[in-house]
Amino acid sequence: MCEKTNKTGVALIDSRPLTRISISHLLTSFSDDFVILSYPDIDEFVAEYVDCPYKLEAILINAGVTRVSEDHISNGIQRLKHKHPNLPLVLLSDRDELVDILDAIQIGVRGYISSTFSPAKIIHSLQLVISGGTFIPSKALLEIIEKTAKPIAEERPNGGKIDPAALQTFTSRQMEVFELLRQGKSNKFIAYELGMQECTVKVHVREIMAKLKATNRTHAAFIASQISDLEH
Missing domain, CATH: 3.40.50.2300 (Response regulator)
Known part of the structure:
Protein backbone atom coordinates (compact mmCIF):
# COMPACT_ATOMS: atom_id res chain seq x y z
CA MET A 1 0.00 0.00 0.00
CA SER A 131 19.55 14.98 -6.73
CA GLY A 132 20.19 14.93 -10.48
CA GLY A 133 23.56 13.20 -10.77
CA THR A 134 24.71 10.00 -12.43
CA PHE A 135 26.47 7.26 -10.48
CA ILE A 136 28.80 4.50 -11.63
CA PRO A 137 31.38 2.62 -9.54
CA SER A 138 34.72 4.42 -9.25
CA LYS A 139 36.45 1.30 -10.59
CA ALA A 140 34.57 1.71 -13.87
CA LEU A 141 35.38 5.43 -14.01
CA LEU A 142 39.09 4.69 -13.61
CA GLU A 143 38.93 2.02 -16.30
CA ILE A 144 37.24 4.46 -18.70
CA ILE A 145 39.86 7.11 -17.96
CA GLU A 146 42.68 4.64 -18.55
CA LYS A 147 41.18 3.70 -21.93
CA THR A 148 40.57 7.30 -23.01
CA ALA A 149 43.45 9.24 -21.41
CA LYS A 150 45.80 8.89 -24.38
CA PRO A 151 43.43 10.01 -27.18
CA ILE A 152 42.08 12.81 -24.98
CA ALA A 153 45.61 14.07 -24.28
CA GLU A 154 46.40 14.07 -28.00
CA GLU A 155 43.35 16.23 -28.71
CA ARG A 156 44.03 18.83 -26.01
CA PRO A 157 45.46 22.14 -27.24
CA ASN A 158 47.62 22.46 -24.12
CA GLY A 159 48.80 18.85 -24.18
CA GLY A 160 47.72 18.31 -20.56
CA LYS A 161 47.15 14.82 -19.26
CA ILE A 162 45.03 13.19 -16.60
CA ASP A 163 47.09 10.72 -14.66
CA PRO A 164 44.90 7.66 -13.87
CA ALA A 165 47.21 6.92 -10.94
CA ALA A 166 46.26 10.27 -9.40
CA LEU A 167 42.57 9.41 -9.59
CA GLN A 168 43.20 6.18 -7.74
CA THR A 169 44.28 8.26 -4.74
CA PHE A 170 40.92 10.06 -4.59
CA THR A 171 38.61 9.20 -1.71
CA SER A 172 35.01 8.32 -2.56
CA ARG A 173 33.98 11.83 -1.47
CA GLN A 174 36.63 13.41 -3.69
CA MET A 175 35.38 11.34 -6.64
CA GLU A 176 31.88 12.77 -6.08
CA VAL A 177 33.23 16.32 -5.91
CA PHE A 178 35.40 15.64 -8.97
CA GLU A 179 32.37 14.47 -11.00
CA LEU A 180 30.46 17.68 -10.22
CA LEU A 181 33.59 19.74 -10.86
CA ARG A 182 33.79 18.01 -14.23
CA GLN A 183 30.27 19.28 -14.95
CA GLY A 184 31.35 22.85 -14.23
CA LYS A 185 29.39 23.14 -10.97
CA SER A 186 30.27 25.82 -8.44
CA ASN A 187 31.47 25.08 -4.91
CA LYS A 188 28.13 26.29 -3.57
CA PHE A 189 26.20 23.95 -5.89
CA ILE A 190 28.47 21.01 -5.02
CA ALA A 191 27.94 21.67 -1.31
CA TYR A 192 24.17 21.66 -1.79
CA GLU A 193 24.15 18.53 -3.97
CA LEU A 194 26.34 16.50 -1.61
CA GLY A 195 24.96 17.86 1.67
CA MET A 196 28.27 19.40 2.72
CA GLN A 197 29.53 22.73 4.01
CA GLU A 198 30.99 24.95 1.31
CA CYS A 199 34.23 25.25 3.27
CA THR A 200 34.52 21.44 3.19
CA VAL A 201 34.03 21.44 -0.56
CA LYS A 202 36.85 23.98 -0.89
CA VAL A 203 39.14 21.64 1.05
CA HIS A 204 38.27 18.75 -1.29
CA VAL A 205 38.80 20.95 -4.36
CA ARG A 206 42.23 22.02 -3.09
CA GLU A 207 43.20 18.39 -2.53
CA ILE A 208 41.91 17.47 -6.00
CA MET A 209 43.93 20.34 -7.50
CA ALA A 210 47.05 19.09 -5.76
CA LYS A 211 46.55 15.52 -6.96
CA LEU A 212 45.86 16.66 -10.54
CA LYS A 213 48.77 19.13 -10.36
CA ALA A 214 46.37 21.89 -11.38
CA THR A 215 47.51 25.47 -10.91
CA ASN A 216 44.07 26.72 -9.82
CA ARG A 217 40.40 25.72 -9.61
CA THR A 218 39.74 26.75 -13.22
CA HIS A 219 42.61 24.58 -14.40
CA ALA A 220 41.29 21.66 -12.33
CA ALA A 221 37.81 22.12 -13.82
CA PHE A 222 39.33 22.18 -17.30
CA ILE A 223 41.21 18.95 -16.70
CA ALA A 224 38.07 17.34 -15.28
CA SER A 225 35.97 18.54 -18.24
CA GLN A 226 38.14 16.57 -20.66
CA ILE A 227 36.81 13.27 -19.32
CA SER A 228 34.29 11.64 -21.64
CA ASP A 229 30.76 12.47 -20.49
CA LEU A 230 29.45 9.37 -18.70
CA GLU A 231 25.85 10.51 -18.90
CA HIS A 232 25.61 9.74 -22.63
Whole structure:
Protein backbone atom coordinates (compact mmCIF):
# COMPACT_ATOMS: atom_id res chain seq x y z
CA MET A 1 0.00 0.00 0.00
CA CYS A 2 1.13 3.57 -0.69
CA GLU A 3 1.22 6.10 2.09
CA LYS A 4 1.61 9.85 2.22
CA THR A 5 4.91 10.76 3.83
CA ASN A 6 7.70 13.30 3.56
CA LYS A 7 10.33 10.59 3.25
CA THR A 8 12.20 9.80 0.04
CA GLY A 9 10.31 7.11 -1.84
CA VAL A 10 12.07 4.49 -3.95
CA ALA A 11 10.36 1.70 -5.88
CA LEU A 12 12.29 -1.57 -5.68
CA ILE A 13 11.59 -4.06 -8.47
CA ASP A 14 12.95 -7.53 -7.77
CA SER A 15 11.41 -10.85 -8.85
CA ARG A 16 13.01 -12.76 -5.97
CA PRO A 17 11.03 -12.45 -2.70
CA LEU A 18 14.01 -13.12 -0.41
CA THR A 19 16.31 -10.47 -1.90
CA ARG A 20 13.41 -8.04 -2.36
CA ILE A 21 12.47 -8.24 1.32
CA SER A 22 16.10 -8.23 2.48
CA ILE A 23 17.10 -5.16 0.46
CA SER A 24 13.99 -3.26 1.49
CA HIS A 25 14.61 -4.05 5.16
CA LEU A 26 18.31 -3.17 5.01
CA LEU A 27 17.79 0.21 3.37
CA THR A 28 14.85 1.34 5.48
CA SER A 29 16.45 0.19 8.73
CA PHE A 30 19.71 1.91 7.86
CA SER A 31 18.18 5.27 6.93
CA ASP A 32 15.10 6.94 8.36
CA ASP A 33 14.89 9.15 5.27
CA PHE A 34 13.93 6.36 2.87
CA VAL A 35 10.73 4.45 2.24
CA ILE A 36 11.05 1.44 -0.07
CA LEU A 37 8.00 0.23 -1.97
CA SER A 38 8.63 -3.31 -3.24
CA TYR A 39 7.26 -4.90 -6.40
CA PRO A 40 7.92 -8.36 -7.90
CA ASP A 41 7.82 -7.11 -11.49
CA ILE A 42 7.32 -4.08 -13.71
CA ASP A 43 3.69 -4.95 -14.48
CA GLU A 44 2.68 -4.76 -10.83
CA PHE A 45 4.60 -1.52 -10.32
CA VAL A 46 2.94 0.13 -13.34
CA ALA A 47 -0.53 -1.05 -12.23
CA GLU A 48 -0.18 0.16 -8.63
CA TYR A 49 1.58 3.42 -9.46
CA VAL A 50 -1.42 4.73 -11.40
CA ASP A 51 -3.52 5.22 -8.26
CA CYS A 52 -0.68 5.80 -5.84
CA PRO A 53 -0.82 9.15 -3.98
CA TYR A 54 2.78 8.67 -2.84
CA LYS A 55 5.51 10.56 -4.72
CA LEU A 56 8.39 8.33 -5.74
CA GLU A 57 11.84 9.77 -6.41
CA ALA A 58 13.54 6.82 -8.16
CA ILE A 59 13.13 3.25 -9.38
CA LEU A 60 15.68 0.65 -8.25
CA ILE A 61 15.82 -2.52 -10.35
CA ASN A 62 17.67 -5.51 -8.94
CA ALA A 63 18.99 -7.37 -11.98
CA GLY A 64 21.11 -9.86 -10.03
CA VAL A 65 23.48 -11.71 -12.37
CA THR A 66 21.41 -10.90 -15.46
CA ARG A 67 23.07 -8.72 -18.07
CA VAL A 68 21.36 -5.43 -18.85
CA SER A 69 21.64 -6.30 -22.56
CA GLU A 70 19.23 -9.22 -22.15
CA ASP A 71 15.87 -8.45 -23.71
CA HIS A 72 13.65 -8.68 -20.63
CA ILE A 73 15.90 -6.26 -18.73
CA SER A 74 16.54 -3.75 -21.52
CA ASN A 75 12.91 -3.86 -22.69
CA GLY A 76 11.72 -3.38 -19.12
CA ILE A 77 13.95 -0.34 -18.69
CA GLN A 78 12.68 1.15 -21.95
CA ARG A 79 9.10 0.57 -20.82
CA LEU A 80 9.69 2.31 -17.50
CA LYS A 81 11.39 5.22 -19.26
CA HIS A 82 8.34 5.57 -21.50
CA LYS A 83 5.81 5.28 -18.66
CA HIS A 84 7.68 7.42 -16.13
CA PRO A 85 10.23 9.60 -17.96
CA ASN A 86 10.81 11.82 -14.91
CA LEU A 87 11.74 8.99 -12.55
CA PRO A 88 15.49 8.18 -12.62
CA LEU A 89 16.28 4.50 -13.04
CA VAL A 90 18.98 2.81 -10.97
CA LEU A 91 20.27 -0.70 -11.57
CA LEU A 92 21.50 -2.93 -8.73
CA SER A 93 23.67 -5.67 -10.20
CA ASP A 94 25.98 -8.53 -9.27
CA ARG A 95 28.02 -7.77 -12.39
CA ASP A 96 30.73 -5.11 -12.41
CA GLU A 97 32.17 -5.49 -15.92
CA LEU A 98 32.62 -2.18 -17.73
CA VAL A 99 30.64 -3.37 -20.77
CA ASP A 100 27.56 -3.99 -18.60
CA ILE A 101 27.85 -0.58 -16.95
CA LEU A 102 28.19 1.21 -20.29
CA ASP A 103 25.24 -0.74 -21.73
CA ALA A 104 23.12 0.41 -18.78
CA ILE A 105 24.14 4.07 -19.10
CA GLN A 106 23.54 4.03 -22.86
CA ILE A 107 19.94 2.85 -22.51
CA GLY A 108 19.14 5.51 -19.93
CA VAL A 109 20.02 4.11 -16.51
CA ARG A 110 21.12 6.97 -14.25
CA GLY A 111 22.84 4.83 -11.64
CA TYR A 112 24.68 1.51 -11.65
CA ILE A 113 25.17 0.12 -8.15
CA SER A 114 27.16 -3.00 -7.32
CA SER A 115 25.52 -5.55 -5.01
CA THR A 116 28.81 -5.62 -3.11
CA PHE A 117 28.17 -2.08 -1.83
CA SER A 118 27.25 -1.51 1.81
CA PRO A 119 23.73 -0.22 2.61
CA ALA A 120 25.23 3.20 3.40
CA LYS A 121 26.92 3.42 0.01
CA ILE A 122 23.77 2.27 -1.80
CA ILE A 123 21.76 4.97 -0.01
CA HIS A 124 24.35 7.63 -0.82
CA SER A 125 24.39 6.53 -4.48
CA LEU A 126 20.59 6.77 -4.64
CA GLN A 127 20.70 10.24 -3.10
CA LEU A 128 23.19 11.37 -5.74
CA VAL A 129 20.96 10.12 -8.57
CA ILE A 130 17.81 11.60 -7.03
CA SER A 131 19.55 14.98 -6.73
CA GLY A 132 20.19 14.93 -10.48
CA GLY A 133 23.56 13.20 -10.77
CA THR A 134 24.71 10.00 -12.43
CA PHE A 135 26.47 7.26 -10.48
CA ILE A 136 28.80 4.50 -11.63
CA PRO A 137 31.38 2.62 -9.54
CA SER A 138 34.72 4.42 -9.25
CA LYS A 139 36.45 1.30 -10.59
CA ALA A 140 34.57 1.71 -13.87
CA LEU A 141 35.38 5.43 -14.01
CA LEU A 142 39.09 4.69 -13.61
CA GLU A 143 38.93 2.02 -16.30
CA ILE A 144 37.24 4.46 -18.70
CA ILE A 145 39.86 7.11 -17.96
CA GLU A 146 42.68 4.64 -18.55
CA LYS A 147 41.18 3.70 -21.93
CA THR A 148 40.57 7.30 -23.01
CA ALA A 149 43.45 9.24 -21.41
CA LYS A 150 45.80 8.89 -24.38
CA PRO A 151 43.43 10.01 -27.18
CA ILE A 152 42.08 12.81 -24.98
CA ALA A 153 45.61 14.07 -24.28
CA GLU A 154 46.40 14.07 -28.00
CA GLU A 155 43.35 16.23 -28.71
CA ARG A 156 44.03 18.83 -26.01
CA PRO A 157 45.46 22.14 -27.24
CA ASN A 158 47.62 22.46 -24.12
CA GLY A 159 48.80 18.85 -24.18
CA GLY A 160 47.72 18.31 -20.56
CA LYS A 161 47.15 14.82 -19.26
CA ILE A 162 45.03 13.19 -16.60
CA ASP A 163 47.09 10.72 -14.66
CA PRO A 164 44.90 7.66 -13.87
CA ALA A 165 47.21 6.92 -10.94
CA ALA A 166 46.26 10.27 -9.40
CA LEU A 167 42.57 9.41 -9.59
CA GLN A 168 43.20 6.18 -7.74
CA THR A 169 44.28 8.26 -4.74
CA PHE A 170 40.92 10.06 -4.59
CA THR A 171 38.61 9.20 -1.71
CA SER A 172 35.01 8.32 -2.56
CA ARG A 173 33.98 11.83 -1.47
CA GLN A 174 36.63 13.41 -3.69
CA MET A 175 35.38 11.34 -6.64
CA GLU A 176 31.88 12.77 -6.08
CA VAL A 177 33.23 16.32 -5.91
CA PHE A 178 35.40 15.64 -8.97
CA GLU A 179 32.37 14.47 -11.00
CA LEU A 180 30.46 17.68 -10.22
CA LEU A 181 33.59 19.74 -10.86
CA ARG A 182 33.79 18.01 -14.23
CA GLN A 183 30.27 19.28 -14.95
CA GLY A 184 31.35 22.85 -14.23
CA LYS A 185 29.39 23.14 -10.97
CA SER A 186 30.27 25.82 -8.44
CA ASN A 187 31.47 25.08 -4.91
CA LYS A 188 28.13 26.29 -3.57
CA PHE A 189 26.20 23.95 -5.89
CA ILE A 190 28.47 21.01 -5.02
CA ALA A 191 27.94 21.67 -1.31
CA TYR A 192 24.17 21.66 -1.79
CA GLU A 193 24.15 18.53 -3.97
CA LEU A 194 26.34 16.50 -1.61
CA GLY A 195 24.96 17.86 1.67
CA MET A 196 28.27 19.40 2.72
CA GLN A 197 29.53 22.73 4.01
CA GLU A 198 30.99 24.95 1.31
CA CYS A 199 34.23 25.25 3.27
CA THR A 200 34.52 21.44 3.19
CA VAL A 201 34.03 21.44 -0.56
CA LYS A 202 36.85 23.98 -0.89
CA VAL A 203 39.14 21.64 1.05
CA HIS A 204 38.27 18.75 -1.29
CA VAL A 205 38.80 20.95 -4.36
CA ARG A 206 42.23 22.02 -3.09
CA GLU A 207 43.20 18.39 -2.53
CA ILE A 208 41.91 17.47 -6.00
CA MET A 209 43.93 20.34 -7.50
CA ALA A 210 47.05 19.09 -5.76
CA LYS A 211 46.55 15.52 -6.96
CA LEU A 212 45.86 16.66 -10.54
CA LYS A 213 48.77 19.13 -10.36
CA ALA A 214 46.37 21.89 -11.38
CA THR A 215 47.51 25.47 -10.91
CA ASN A 216 44.07 26.72 -9.82
CA ARG A 217 40.40 25.72 -9.61
CA THR A 218 39.74 26.75 -13.22
CA HIS A 219 42.61 24.58 -14.40
CA ALA A 220 41.29 21.66 -12.33
CA ALA A 221 37.81 22.12 -13.82
CA PHE A 222 39.33 22.18 -17.30
CA ILE A 223 41.21 18.95 -16.70
CA ALA A 224 38.07 17.34 -15.28
CA SER A 225 35.97 18.54 -18.24
CA GLN A 226 38.14 16.57 -20.66
CA ILE A 227 36.81 13.27 -19.32
CA SER A 228 34.29 11.64 -21.64
CA ASP A 229 30.76 12.47 -20.49
CA LEU A 230 29.45 9.37 -18.70
CA GLU A 231 25.85 10.51 -18.90
CA HIS A 232 25.61 9.74 -22.63
